[in-house]
Amino acid sequence: MAPVLEIHGLHKTYRGLFGGSRTALDGFDMVVEAGEVHGFLGPNGSGKTTTLRTLLGLIKANGGEMRVLGRPVPDHLPAVIGEVGAIVESPQFFGHFSARDTLSLLADAGNVPQTRVDEVLELVGLRDRAKDKVKAYSLGMKQRLAVASALLKQPRLLILDEPANGLDPGGIREMRDLMRGLAAGGMTVVLSSHILNEVEQICDSVTIISRGRRVTAGSVAQVLAAHSTGQVLVRLESPADLATAGAALTEAGGRVTAHPDHLLVAGIAKPAEITRTLAARDLFVSELSPVVADLESVFLQLTGTAPVTGQHRQVDQSVVAPVSEVTA
Numbered sequence: 001m002a003p004v005l006e007i008h009g010l011h012k013t014y015r016g017l018f019g020g021s022r023t024a025l026d027g028f029d030m031v032v033e034a035g036e037v038h039g040f041l042g043p044n045g046s047g048k049t050t051t052l053r054t055l056l057g058l059i060k061a062n063g064g065e066m067r068v069l070g071r072p073v074p075d076h077l078p079a080v081i082g083e084v085g086a087i088v089e090s091p092q093f094f095g096h097f098s099a100r101d102t103l104s105l106l107a108d109a110g111n112v113p114q115t116r117v118d119e120v121l122e123l124v125g126l127r128d129r130a131k132d133k134v135k136a137y138s139l140g141m142k143q144r145l146a147v148a149s150a151l152l153k154q155p156r157l158l159i160l161d162e163p164a165n166g167l168d169p170g171g172i173r174e175m176r177d178l179m180r181g182l183a184a185g186g187m188t189v190v191l192s193s194h195i196l197n198e199v200e201q202i203c204d205s206v207t208i209i210s211r212g213r214r215v216t217a218g219s220v221a222q223v224l225a226a227h228s229t230g231q232v233l234v235r236l237e238s239p240a241d242l243a244t245a246g247a248a249l250t251e252a253g254g255r256v257t258a259h260p261d262h263l264l265v266a267g268i269a270k271p272a273e274i275t276r277t278l279a280a281r282d283l284f285v286s287e288l289s290p291v292v293a294d295l296e297s298v299f300l301q302l303t304g305t306a307p308v309t310g311q312h313r314q315v316d317q318s319v320v321a322p323v324s325e326v327t328a
């Protein structure tokens with residue numbers, strides 16, 4: 001099956017009013033397969049919103065190719081836009097309309113049956129507040145209404161810029177369940193987010209962008225595996241023996257980093273070899289576990305945005321060159 005979304009070599013330069021220019025996308029690539037929840041991640045100003053706005057025909061690219069549901073866009077956007085639901089910028093609603101009035105109006109405008117209004121209100125958890133005026137809504141409730149409006153036409157592709165923005169922890173979990181449920185029903189979901197542990201739980205695959213270029217992409221498992229250090233964490237029954245254990249493991253070919261209550265060991269392929277080496281010296285292991293990379297550490301490493309003590313990182317100080325590709 002053809003990918004639901006394909007972007008190749010996308011370029012976008014904003015021209016300033018006074019002659020300057022800023023390159024927001026510098027040959028950006030992205031591929032999203034059908035039925036996935038795909039995380040679109042990048043530091044502030046890296047080009048996520050520019051990509052999504054370009055895709056939806058809101059701004060014009062300077063170069064590159066894009067396909068949505070197999071059709072080249074923006075040329076064929078009118079043919080596919082009916083199957084795409086998107087919230088890219090905070091949508092503005094009439095404050096004195098209720099959520100139901102708002103959705104009802106949008107349903108009429110989009111030839112969507114009115115029965116769908118109650119379905120989406122239920123889905124996003126606004127059923128019991130559907131008659132309240134939007135101006136009395138919290139940020140999270142407005143966000144839910146925005147998602148409801150994007151779901152009205154039962155899109156095949158749902159694009160959400162920061163869907164968890166303003167949601168409370170319960171709301172974030174509900175949004176996660178909603179996304180997973182939608183994907184299980186065959187919808188493809190692309191979401192940009194800065195909440196990386198959330199992305200790790202919710203997404204099948206990710207693209208990370210930095211300074212307008214893709215720095216990695218692939219399934220979450222592939223991206224994490226590609227950046228795992230292969231280290232094993234070792235704790236001993238007697239922490240006083242850590243120095244002796246470190247020396248023994250170094251002698252056995254390991255690269256050992258000592259910490260006050262544990263060792264990190266790389267370069268020894270089989271964990272059983274660590275146990276054997278130590279047991280031969282009457283040193284007994286109380287914990288032996290692989291050090292697994294998380295999405296946050298991979299993101300910070302690939303985008304060069306990990307905080308440095310004593311420095312105030314500026315928004316454009318992320319990495320420039322692509323660092324790695326897990327999949328094309």
Ligand SMILES: Nc1ncnc2c1ncn2[C@@H]1O[C@H](COP(=O)(O)OP(=O)(O)OP(=O)(O)O)[C@@H](O)[C@H]1O
Nearest residue numbers: 014022023024042043044045046047048049050051
């Ligand atoms: N209308 C515009 N005119 C000039 N420059 C712009 C415009 N919109 C965005 N930019 C610049 O393009 C770059 C990419 O911005 P973009 O909004 O796509 O980033 P982002 O990844 O969505 O950031 P964030 O995570 O902060 O939302 C930034 O340097 C930004 O200043």
